[in-house]
Amino acid sequence: MNFELTKEQQMIKEMVRDFAEKEVKPKAEYVDRTSEFPEDTFKKMGELGLLGIPFPEEYGGSGGDTISYAIAVEEIGKACGGTGLSYAAAVSLGSSPIYYFGTEEQKQNYLAPLAQGKTLASFGLTEPNAGSDAGGTRTKAVLDGDYYVINGEKCWITNAGYASFVTVTAVTGKDERGKNIISAIIVPTDTPGFTINSNYDKMGVRGSNTSELILEDVRVPKGNLLGDPKAGFKQFLYTLDGGRISIAALSVGIAQAALDKALSYAKERTQFGQSISKFQAIQFKLADMAMEIELARNMVYKAAWLKDQGKPFTKESAYAKLFASEAGFRACNQAIQIHGGYGYMKEYEVERHLRDIKLMEIGEGTSEIQRLVIARQLGC
Template sequence: MNFSLTEEQKMIQEMCRRFAENEIKPVAARLDETHEHPADLCQKMGELGLMGIAIPEEYGGAGMDYVSYILAVIEISKACASTGVIMSVNNSLYCFPLNTFGTQEQKVKYLSPVASGKAIGCYALTEAGAGSDPASMRTTAVLDGDSWIINGEKKFITSGNVADYCVLAAVTDKEKGYKGISSFVVDLKNTPGFSVGRVEDKMGIKASGTAEMVFKDARIPKENLIGEQGSGLKQMLTTLDAGRLGIGAQAVGIGRAVLEEALEYAKVREQFGKPICQFQAIQWKLANMATELDAAELLLLRAAWLQDNGRPFEKESAMAKMYASDITMQVAVEGVQILGGYGYCKEFPMERHMRDAKICQIYEGTNEIMRLVIARNLLK
């Protein structure tokens, strides 16, 4: 068993670390305060190959592996969780399904601009009444000659307010239940009938837009169906397996930021005549945080390795996402506790990390659903 990273993996990790430290971290607090989409950072990440890391170069990507992707998301999210999730969705939820299930023509037309970072992609799945239960989906796609007519509203869509393209799930046959769900690729800027609805005012990841996407008799070309009609749920489940690795990596990145800042503070904060890092109570908190984050990262790397080697990784992806997000929430609470009153004030980044951490337990499948996925695999 070899735990060493390849030279290429080390290179992307170090590149992302430098970029995050020099370009992202200095503006993260402002982005959180203004809720501003980091368009310039996304463009720079595209130039670095980070918006389509595991996508072949012929379609605008960097042609790297999923272990590299995990390492990259961790470093970007450590500096800014909002920027990290925009990058993750672009890679995992838009580029992955198109690269995996799309036609050659779809990849050239719709994958290349997003994987290269010239455009932003999103994944339009969730609805107000269909979150953990996608079979309750009400958005429909009806074939009309050479077009599909889309009607419905999507909810809580990351980057939905700024995306140029989306992968959309819709019902094409109401009589078949979940077997009647299909996937489409939509050019949002050139689809009459599409509009952005409410953009949510959230607790955390404030620089990442979370929006309603409204389709009213929106007409898209017949050839924009991804894969076979009725294969949408199968595609969706595979896509979410990949997406959960990105969210797990985002969580570990947040946790790493918390640990780093808690360590720095504990070394300089003095009480009772000595730095608080010399008290066993603080040392135990730091030791637990470091151990749990390492365990979470190893779970992520195992799942990414399985994906790179073409092996099943549904259970391992769910484990990694669940554990990483649960642990990061605990780590964030301890980080605030170590900083005391300062941890509760916006003067320090710690309170932002705590706000950002919570969402990782919710999106890409709640951790309750993750436990069901794990149990289902165990009981096969």
């Protein structure tokens, strides 16, 4: 397997890097400080076709592959972790379930505007008592004639405050073994009884919108059911597998930004008559950071390649997400150490990278859940 990028992938990398440098990076400090969602940036992303990279042209997409999309996530994440997270969630969690499991009508009505960047979507899975235990979902959807009536609440839902609809997971019945059947239902955000609160005060990725959802007797047509009503659980597991590739790519981007800053600072900072990059203690830190980031990037590419080939990628996406997030956290932490006291100051930005990357060890399945997924894939 050769990880040399194709001409198309290289072109996307250069285009997104140029966009991120000009449009995303200059706003990074502001969106972190104010927690203001960069709505204008997302409009420009839509115009460039970035929100439709992995989707076919017939649905308004760019017809690219998962590797191209992962490259885009890395480049945007390198410029701003919060913007990168919302971008990754918009594509992997907002649009992808519609593409993979939606009817033709749902794809035309919902996916096409998303891929063209005309709107955003969100994925409502996590609940106050059902985080890592997604099977413990308590939100319920009861069929009443031609409508589902939904009641429940969701927490920590990315982009919901700016989304035109949320794909919500809900219990719709019991199977023959008495276990809950969890289905996915498309819920427009302007539906009566649907309340979205965006009041979280987060440690990092502060420019990314995070919301609480409250559904009180929310009625949606039964035609809004996404895919097989009995396969909702499997559907969102597949969705999360793909999402883990993007979180891994985002981790690589944030870590690369920290390494770039640490290397530049080490060359400029002098102590005892020479730049600190000449000291072996600093060189070893930088070498470890560079090595782990490159290994993580290759793992991202492998998982993305397997997905593009239609091969199983559950284990590899867990590998990528687990290793990239933990290696990324180490890299960001060492970047602060290399900066010394300056690293603790906001103006040098490396402290922001550490705050941003911490979420990567938690979101889309914690590190502990990734190890559980890997162990199960090994047959444990």
